[in-house]
Amino acid sequence: MASSAAEEKKNIVIIGGGIIGCTTAYFLTRHPAFSPTKHSITILEATSIASGASGKAGGLLALWAYPSCIVPLSYKLHAELAAEHNGEKRWGYRTLHCGSLSANGKVHTPRVVGDGDMSGNKEEWQKLPKTNAKRKPVVGLPQDLDWFDGDSVTSYSKMGDPTTTAQVHPYEFTTSMADLASEAGAKVILGSVTSIDQADSGVKSVTYTAKDTQESHTLPATDVILSAGPWTSHIFPAAPIDAMRAHSVTIKAEVSPYAIFSEIDLPSNFTGSGNVKRRHGRFVSPEMYARPHGEVYACGEGDTLVPLPKSSDLVECDESRCQDIIDYVGSISTPLREGEVLVKQACYLPSVSHGNGPLIGQTGIKGLLLATGHTCWGIQNSCATGKLMSEFVFDGKAKSANISSLDPRKVL
């Protein structure tokens, strides 16, 4: 027997056109109970689809990610979607290797004499005392992981292989989800939500300011899915969602398919060309993901120096932080040092204040569902989240996974 939830006429409003909102729209249109003549699905997006972290993330997918209650489902759905929609071509889906490595960074700047004085223009590599020893083979370092310099790598450990690790291009994946949902009847409206309006029995509408006209409009809503990533608490202050800025770059480089988590020991005379002053001998941990079509994505540490702005188009990108990432990865890899820098960008990571997350499910307000706080695994966990959201809306409960530990009502 069809559930009564599926039989009602529904006006479903999704707030936020990031990867969570767009996969939710996609899976709603694929739910057996969805009927475009009976139900409406609207994504309300303040800036543009995938304009936040969902368009600027690395795109790593892994069976060893967390939380374990949704990871296997989401990993499997990613593979199925890629097979169904030619994701390999459309959004760069592929499996790959993954490992962590420790390495000694090298300086590649003009020789420094005295107190930071640069002598001469001739650039040369300065040998570090700790790397004077002859190169020793690094145990476990795969032969085809050949994009790191000579003796820079000191240790390597495998984290995953093509049976457990994959990737997508997050921007291409998110916009494809929005397009596929639109083709099946969902609508995208560019407008910034100002309130979720309630009647005694629960949600009744969503009010937003249209991006083009700046006029206020109200959309009737029977079901509201709040998936505004780090902006969630701007719209629903009870949601304990924090935001942390992170910078990333992409570099043109043709390298073997590995995702690398690094720990680089920077030499004491490392200055790089960014503006950020470094402490001597500092360890840094950029992540580097080879992508198809001759590109490497690299991201650095997070910071809380600049609070989350009102919208994704106002996110400040600090060029010197991007330059730091470029200098760090260039200190151990010639292809990354010599490759053309294609993109420098910043975005905000959404996380649940008390640590665990994401929050997926009912809020205690009838018709209001939360899907947010995905931290650094939102690309990986997007598909499961979207599928489970479609079940909450049409079946009244999550069916494909036991997600009681992610119930938002525990923290609201």
Ligand SMILES: Cc1cc2nc3c(=O)[nH]c(=O)nc-3n(C[C@H](O)[C@H](O)[C@H](O)COP(=O)(O)OP(=O)(O)OC[C@H]3O[C@@H](n4cnc5c(N)ncnc54)[C@H](O)[C@@H]3O)c2cc1C
């Ligand atoms: C540097 C970095 C690398 C990452 N790498 C990976 C990775 O390799 N693998 C992985 O699984 N995850 C990764 N992540 C995490 C992943 O990017 C996020 O978890 C995910 O993108 C969150 O998606 P979201 O849809 O919740 O939020 P967002 O992408 O932030 O989307 C929220 C949307 O809501 C919109 N919005 C905001 N306010 C309003 C409003 N008032 N009205 C309407 N719309 C509004 C915004 O414009 C935005 O488009 C990474 C994150 C960062 C920062």
